[in-house]
Amino acid sequence: MRLIDRYLLRQMLGPTIFATLALSMVALLSQSLSALDLIINQRQSALVFIKITLLAMPQLVNMVLPIALFVAALVSLNRLHTEQEIVVCFAGGMSRARVIGPAMRLACTVAFLALVMNLFVQPASLRAMRESYFEVNADLASTLVRDGQFTSPTPGLTVYAQSVDNRGVIHNLFIHQIKDDGSSTTYTADEGRLMKRDGRPVLYMHKGTTQEFSKRGVLNYLTFDDYPFDLSPLNQTDELIHYKPSDRYLHELLFPDLQQDWERHNHTRLLAEATARIATPLYNIAAVAMALAAILGGGFSRLGYGRRIAATAAVAAGVRILGFMVQAGCETEAWLNPLQFAPPLAAIAVALRLIFRQKVSRFIDIRRPTQRLTRAAAA
Numbered sequence: 001m002r003l004i005d006r007y008l009l010r011q012m013l014g015p016t017i018f019a020t021l022a023l024s025m026v027a028l029l030s031q032s033l034s035a036l037d038l039i040i041n042q043r044q045s046a047l048v049f050i051k052i053t054l055l056a057m058p059q060l061v062n063m064v065l066p067i068a069l070f071v072a073a074l075v076s077l078n079r080l081h082t083e084q085e086i087v088v089c090f091a092g093g094m095s096r097a098r099v100i101g102p103a104m105r106l107a108c109t110v111a112f113l114a115l116v117m118n119l120f121v122q123p124a125s126l127r128a129m130r131e132s133y134f135e136v137n138a139d140l141a142s143t144l145v146r147d148g149q150f151t152s153p154t155p156g157l158t159v160y161a162q163s164v165d166n167r168g169v170i171h172n173l174f175i176h177q178i179k180d181d182g183s184s185t186t187y188t189a190d191e192g193r194l195m196k197r198d199g200r201p202v203l204y205m206h207k208g209t210t211q212e213f214s215k216r217g218v219l220n221y222l223t224f225d226d227y228p229f230d231l232s233p234l235n236q237t238d239e240l241i242h243y244k245p246s247d248r249y250l251h252e253l254l255f256p257d258l259q260q261d262w263e264r265h266n267h268t269r270l271l272a273e274a275t276a277r278i279a280t281p282l283y284n285i286a287a288v289a290m291a292l293a294a295i296l297g298g299g300f301s302r303l304g305y306g307r308r309i310a311a312t313a314a315v316a317a318g319v320r321i322l323g324f325m326v327q328a329g330c331e332t333e334a335w336l337n338p339l340q341f342a343p344p345l346a347a348i349a350v351a352l353r354l355i356f357r358q359k360v361s362r363f364i365d366i367r368r369p370t371q372r373l374t375r376a377a378a379a
Helices: 002-035 046-055 057-082 085-091 096-138 250-254 261-265 267-279 282-296 306-330 334-355 369-378
Strands: 157-164 170-178 184-197 200-213 219-230
Touching: 002 046, 002 057, 002 096, 046 057, 046 096, 057 085, 057 096, 057 282, 057 306, 085 096, 096 267, 096 282, 170 200, 184 219, 250 267, 261 267, 267 306, 267 334, 282 306, 282 334, 306 334
Parallel strands: none
Antiparallel strands: 157 170, 170 184, 184 200, 200 219
């Protein structure tokens, strides 16, 4: 029996891994397209792009796991049932509970892994991604110049550049800076380049002029061959990183700092996210249970189970959509949070009821029809 259990488990494990990888790659492609702004507009390196894209993987994998399990279970179980391998298992004395055992153990294992990712891996990765986005947005050097556009990265600073070539050289640069004491300075340069000096961002300008008006109205005009414009004073900010509910750990969701205005006004939203972290892994078990019900919940059919599978897929999608609706309602009404467990648990209960509602004969008469008819006539 253990050999048969391992065989049934292997038949489901392969399609599950393949479906998870395929769906994760599709989701990763969608995420990478949205992150292309980092390279196009924020002038970040490919390493930053890859880092932010990969940090979104735990959340994407959690989203596609129930779908992957459902598809993999349907594919493997439909093949086993069509080729009568499951029928042979029943004929060999295995009960329905024993037959569905490997699939349910796989579902419970995946649900446990999903819970671990929800509680620990996903918040850690999303926090790191949020911090990377904060560093990119706070990087003045990457947002200072836009081709053919006037930009104001900080109050009192206006920058214009005609173009930026592939080597990072800025052509026909114009900078106007108004200082706190009322004076202003205008810089023009034929070329410029953003660089680092002692770890600080610096704009090196080549072949240009400076026109400085003091607060008394005196004009100072200078020409230069090379001039370093220090950007570090302009790069200082008092902004703090704000973590979204999906970026927070479970204890931060359940016990927020109510002295903070945002946490106090969004306490129910944080509680809904905490409940969803615990409830959503159950959808992995529900997906496998519904797939088992689609194949084993009715009689054997040589014509296949297309209609039954299509109906089960529609029900599975409806259960997940209902879960999203309940979670959205919990963000405003805290007393609804226990209902987040209702859709997956109800789907599991109904699916198991459909699987065990019929008794299975433990023996199959595999003799030829003519032999059976002859014995019947003789009797």
